[in-house]
Amino acid sequence: MNDKTLRDLYGLKRNPFEPNVPTEALWEPPQAAPFIERMDRMARIGGFALISGEPGTGKSKVLQLLAARLGQQDNVEIGVMERPQSGIMDFYRELGALFGVKLSPANRYGGFRALRTRWGEHIKATLMRPVLLIDEAQETPTDCLSELRILGSVRFDSLCLLTTVLCGDNRMEERLKGADLMPLHSRIHARLDLDDLGRDDLRAYVVHALDEAGAPHLMTDGLITALADHANGNLRRLCHVASRLVWMAAERELATIDENLFLDLCTPGSARPRTRAGRMA
Numbered sequence: 001m002n003d004k005t006l007r008d009l010y011g012l013k014r015n016p017f018e019p020n021v022p023t024e025a026l027w028e029p030p031q032a033a034p035f036i037e038r039m040d041r042m043a044r045i046g047g048f049a050l051i052s053g054e055p056g057t058g059k060s061k062v063l064q065l066l067a068a069r070l071g072q073q074d075n076v077e078i079g080v081m082e083r084p085q086s087g088i089m090d091f092y093r094e095l096g097a098l099f100g101v102k103l104s105p106a107n108r109y110g111g112f113r114a115l116r117t118r119w120g121e122h123i124k125a126t127l128m129r130p131v132l133l134i135d136e137a138q139e140t141p142t143d144c145l146s147e148l149r150i151l152g153s154v155r156f157d158s159l160c161l162l163t164t165v166l167c168g169d170n171r172m173e174e175r176l177k178g179a180d181l182m183p184l185h186s187r188i189h190a191r192l193d194l195d196d197l198g199r200d201d202l203r204a205y206v207v208h209a210l211d212e213a214g215a216p217h218l219m220t221d222g223l224i225t226a227l228a229d230h231a232n233g234n235l236r237r238l239c240h241v242a243s244r245l246v247w248m249a250a251e252r253e254l255a256t257i258d259e260n261l262f263l264d265l266c267t268p269g270s271a272r273p274r275t276r277a278g279r280m281a
Contacts, residue, residue, distance in 0.1 A: 003015065005250050006246070006250055009250055009253065010214075010215045010218055010250075011214050011215055012213050012214055012215045012218070012246075013213050013214050014213055015213075015243055015246050015247070016209035016210055016212060016213035016242075016246075017209060017238075017239040017240075017242040017243035017246065018239070018243050019239075021209070021212075023064055023065065023067075023068045024068075025209075025212035025213070026061055026064060026065055027061075027204070027205045027208045027209065028062075028065055029058055029062065029194065029197070029201065030201065031192065031194070032062045032065065032192060032194075035049075035051070035062075035066075035190060035191075035192040036062075036065065036066055036069055038190045039066055039069070039070065039163075039165070039190060040069065040070070040073070042129075042163050042189065042190060043070055043073060043076055043128055043129055043131055043163050044127065044128060044129065045129070045160065045163075046129040046152065046159075046160030046161060046162055046163050047160050047163060047164075047187060047188075047189045047190075048149075048164050048165075048166065048184065048187050048188045048189065049163070049164070049165045049166070049188060049189060049190035049191070049192075050165075050166050050167075050172070050173070050176075050188050050190070050191050050192070051063060051165065051166070051167040051168075051191075051192045051194065052167075052168060052169065052170055052172055052173045052191070052192070052193050052194070053169065053170065053193060053194030053195060054169060054170060054194075054195075054196070054234075055169055055236070056234040056235055056236030056237060057194040057195065057196065057197070057234065057235060057236075058194055058197075058235045058236075059135075059167050059168070059169075059194055060135055060167065062167075062192065062194070063133055063135055063165065063167045066133070066165065067080065067133055070131055073128070074126075074128075075125075075126035075127075075128045076128050076131060077099070077122060077128075077130045077131065078130075078131045078132075078133065079095070079098030079099055079130065079131070079132050079133070080098070080133045080135075081094060081095075081098070081132065081133065081134045081135075082094070084134050084135065084136050084137055084139045084140040085136075085139040085140065085141070086141075086144070087141060087144075088108070088141070088143055088144055088147060089105040090105070091141075091144045091147070092105050092108060092111045093105055095111075095115060095132075096111065096114075096115070098132070099115065099118055099119070099130060100118070101114045101115055101118045102114075103115075112151060115151060116151065116154065116161060119152070119161040119162055120154075120161060123161065129160065129161065129162055129163040130161075130162055130163070131162075131163045131164075131165070132148075132162055132163070132164045132165070133165050133167070134164070134165065134166050134167065135167045135168075136167070136168060137166035137167055137168035137172050138168035138169055138171040138172040138175065139168075140166075142175070142180050142181060145166075145181060145184055146180065146181070146183075146184065148162075148164060148184075149183060149184045149187065152164065173193075176188070195233075196232070196233025196234060197231075197233050197234075197235060198233070199225070199228045199229060202227070202228035202231055202233070202235070202238055203224050203225065203228045205235065205238070206219065206224045206227060206228070206238070206242065207224065209242075217256070218246075218249075218256060218257055219242075219245075219256070219257045219258075220256060220257070220258040220259065222258065222259050223245075223257055223258050223259050223261075223262055226259055226262050227241060227242055227245075227262070230262075230266065241262075241265065241266070244265060245257050245261055245262060245265060248261055248264070248265060249261060
């Protein structure tokens with residue numbers, strides 16, 4: 001069973017509820033729009049921003065949307081940190097690789113100066129700050145976060161050389177309130193706290209996902225409501241269940257996905273024998 005099966009049966013471009021949805025097809029939570037607009041401006045002035053929330057509320061997808069939006073601006077240079085848990089030496093190595101600076105991790109002061117020079121030259125040439133995106137930022141060591149704060153600050157903290165977006169679960173917010181990171185906490189200029197989504201938002205997500213994948217009528221309205229209620233506000237939980245329903249429907253060659261299949265999946269011991277009723281013509 002693969003995406004070709006879904007195309008043949010339903011005209012779907014892909015299973016719309018799996019993680020590999022292309023950026024252009026992503027759903028933007030309503031509360032994310034003002035944050036993304038503000039980040040458009042922050043790319044010109046620098047500073048720190050924070051995306052936080054419980055697991056499964058869509059933080060990484062918002063970061064993906066933000067990267068795409070910023071990437072549409074002329075002269076915006078974006079670095080995406082792939083190993084946030086690195087110690088200070090590897091932290092510098094990755095920063096050097098992201099921004100095209102040859103660093104010797106054994107010479108941290110040399111690396112410090114080289115990065116600041118590189119960022120300063122970029123600002124003079126483009127009037128835009130380089131942007132650093134850190135997903136799973138709650139894993140980043142305290143000394144690395146403190147280093148990042150000092151690294152981007154010049155002229156007695158009157159000028160910022162870098163725009164940094166930290167994205168992590170609620171442990172990140174709690175860590176920032178601690179004594180060691182309070183100076184960084186006070187410099188966060190834009191925040192997006194993603195909470196559990198309501199039924200209407202979750203329904204809107206399902207409708208958007210199906211429409212972008214090319215099969216807007218694949219799921220009944222009753223099923224969409226049932227998925228929204230079952231998810232209890234968590235987008236990831238909804239996607240897990242909805243993805244399994246799509247594959248189950250394809251295996252049974254069902255023309256549409258309705259509440260009956262949802263009950264088969266979510267009610268232990270209730271699996272029903274296959275019948276030809278409701279199959280694809």
